Amino acid sequence: MTPDDRDPPRLTQPGPRVEVVPLGRVNLTAAHVVAGNLQALLGLAARVGEPRPDPEEALVANRGQYDARVVLEELAKGVGAPFRLGVTAVDLCLPFLDYVFGEAQVGGRAAVVSLARLGGGRGAAGVPREVMLERLAKVALHETAHLLGLTHCRAAGCLMSFSETLERIDRISLAMCPGCRVDLARRRRRIVGPDG
Amino acid sequence: MERQLSILVVDDELAMRESITAWLQKAGYQVAAAASGEEALGLMERHLYELALVDVKMPGMDGLALLEQVRRLYPETMVIIITAYGSIESAVRAMKAGASDYLLKPFDPEHLMLLLEKVGGQRRLLQENLALRRRLSEGECAGFEDLVGRSPAMLEVFSLIEDVAATDAPVLITGQTGTGKELVARAIHNRSERGFAPFVTINCGALAENLLESELFGHERGAFTGAVRARRGRLEMADGGTLFLDEVGEISTKMQLDLLRVLETKQFQRVGGTATLTSDFRLICATHRDLPQLIAAERFRQDFYYRIHVISIPIAPLAQRSEDILPLAEHFLDLYAREAGKVRPELDDQARRVLLAHPWPGNVRELRNVIERAVIVARGDRIGLAELSFLGTTAPATALPRSLAEAELAHIQQTLEAHDWNLTRAAAELGIDRSTLRRKLNRAGITRPGGGRR
Numbered sequence A: 001m002t003p004d005d006r007d008p009p010r011l012t013q014p015g016p017r018v019e020v021v022p023l024g025r026v027n028l029t030a031a032h033v034v035a036g037n038l039q040a041l042l043g044l045a046a047r048v049g050e051p052r053p054d055p056e057e058a059l060v061a062n063r064g065q066y067d068a069r070v071v072l073e074e075l076a077k078g079v080g081a082p083f084r085l086g087v088t089a090v091d092l093c094l095p096f097l098d099y100v101f102g103e104a105q106v107g108g109r110a111a112v113v114s115l116a117r118l119g120g121g122r123g124a125a126g127v128p129r130e131v132m133l134e135r136l137a138k139v140a141l142h143e144t145a146h147l148l149g150l151t152h153c154r155a156a157g158c159l160m161s162f163s164e165t166l167e168r169i170d171r172i173s174l175a176m177c178p179g180c181r182v183d184l185a186r187r188r189r190r191i192v193g194p195d196g
Numbered sequence B: 001m002e003r004q005l006s007i008l009v010v011d012d013e014l015a016m017r018e019s020i021t022a023w024l025q026k027a028g029y030q031v032a033a034a035a036s037g038e039e040a041l042g043l044m045e046r047h048l049y050e051l052a053l054v055d056v057k058m059p060g061m062d063g064l065a066l067l068e069q070v071r072r073l074y075p076e077t078m079v080i081i082i083t084a085y086g087s088i089e090s091a092v093r094a095m096k097a098g099a100s101d102y103l104l105k106p107f108d109p110e111h112l113m114l115l116l117e118k119v120g121g122q123r124r125l126l127q128e129n130l131a132l133r134r135r136l137s138e139g140e141c142a143g144f145e146d147l148v149g150r151s152p153a154m155l156e157v158f159s160l161i162e163d164v165a166a167t168d169a170p171v172l173i174t175g176q177t178g179t180g181k182e183l184v185a186r187a188i189h190n191r192s193e194r195g196f197a198p199f200v201t202i203n204c205g206a207l208a209e210n211l212l213e214s215e216l217f218g219h220e221r222g223a224f225t226g227a228v229r230a231r232r233g234r235l236e237m238a239d240g241g242t243l244f245l246d247e248v249g250e251i252s253t254k255m256q257l258d259l260l261r262v263l264e265t266k267q268f269q270r271v272g273g274t275a276t277l278t279s280d281f282r283l284i285c286a287t288h289r290d291l292p293q294l295i296a297a298e299r300f301r302q303d304f305y306y307r308i309h310v311i312s313i314p315i316a317p318l319a320q321r322s323e324d325i326l327p328l329a330e331h332f333l334d335l336y337a338r339e340a341g342k343v344r345p346e347l348d349d350q351a352r353r354v355l356l357a358h359p360w361p362g363n364v365r366e367l368r369n370v371i372e373r374a375v376i377v378a379r380g381d382r383i384g385l386a387e388l389s390f391l392g393t394t395a396p397a398t399a400l401p402r403s404l405a406e407a408e409l410a411h412i413q414q415t416l417e418a419h420d421w422n423l424t425r426a427a428a429e430l431g432i433d434r435s436t437l438r439r440k441l442n443r444a445g446i447t448r449p450g451g452g453r454r
């Protein structure tokens, strides 16, 4: 842990930095787990906002999935906290990609994570709930770091490495590699306000 | 961290184009996008992309037409074709037309990642092999005829080639860079009973250890990250023919041991594989290094050395066989005049003297390059001093440098010419470091003729 991770940044204005938005029929506990992790591990003040329906505009009828980019456009609308992180239960995709676990506007306002696939793997019964929530926290932290401007990293086990499978999500840690930690601290200071 | 691939996304559909671009940027790649084949070609004129992701269905120039143009104009750029489900036949056509791979919309994220890793690996391989491939394509039609020489040293080489071609014994060819070791290897192969089977070459000095291993032994699907499909190694490809290991002095002792086992048992396995494969090949190795010296330094295995140099063919540097200079020059004049569609020029007396006086640190390859350039710049049917001016003007016998300092400068200039003004390589050849060379050049006021490009 770097000193930056221990000392939360002094904020220039009061109020939460990230609004975690429960979408559709997603469980509120999941949203609270996400908010807690953002606060504890990224040092970003987060609160759970009002639940909203999944944006119908994003539904790709022939695929039965939601276009993650359209979800982000809808989430980004309106005033409030500088960053918004949607948590949904529907399956997300991109026009060119089969599925995504989460998606973010790099350096932008909105990110989204989906629980739809996170319960899979390890046999037909799926995984215990706490494993699913840990996966959710990893994807949420990863996507939120994208909002701060971080891109993918190739360091083994780093939170910012691209995880295209559940096995890879399980292998990465909740922490970032030293390089990404420095990058995160710099960007957070610039965006969230002066830090010391 | 290594530099990331530079990728061009070509798709007429805005949503596809934007989302692929954003995704690749997030992954850290340098990405540009074009909405049509025409726009893509415009961008490619200004920047070399290592990879192009091309949608097959576009109005105007479609993906296959663009693929064809890219293969012709930018052969270094790999093309991956994007097709929709149900149009698999266009993917097949694209693969036949030289696409590196294809992706079905929507892509499987796992497949996409593997593909990008594979392209990254291939690009490294390509760069490392570039020099080798250039040399091979130039020497492609090399039979015995392309080895030119009438010096006693070369006549000895010719007779050795005749003798060893009739056997199946391993051969070690030694000699400085540029002396034509691969031509000798090819001549042996062509004259041997294996002449109709493949002549498979690999430059051991150009590849990192793990790449060399998978190049030689092949690998199974999934043997390592990026091994999307199984691949045959050069050992397998050489079955029935000849395997030519160039720069054999560069391989690690561990790899030497692996190869030693193959030579002894004629059996091996692909990387990540369990099946035992056999291959019947004749081994020819080449090196510019002093292998006994490497053995003394424990950087080369003695047992492997004994195995590969059953017969050895040393090739003398060109400077030690000046009788070969003019016949070689005449040979290259024929070759390049024919290639350029020009009247074959003749060397005048001064040109002959310049060529004979030159020390040829780059050996036959340097002479070949000099003649090629002379043919290009020659205006009439004669090659004189003017056409060889880039060789340094101090060479004619009548104008030998007088002082030691002048001789040193002349030698430095010639060495630089031989290495195309690459200071690092020239300094290495001169046995001084780069900064010393630079200092000497500055002091003497020597600059690259025609301005420095580097």
Ligand SMILES: [Zn+2]
Residues within 6 Å of the ligand: A142, A143, A146, A152, A162, B026
């Ligand atoms: Zn990401």
Ligand SMILES: [Zn+2]
Residues within 6 Å of the ligand: A153, A154, A155, A158, A159, A160, A161, A176, A177, A178, A179, A180, A181
């Ligand atoms: Zn990292």
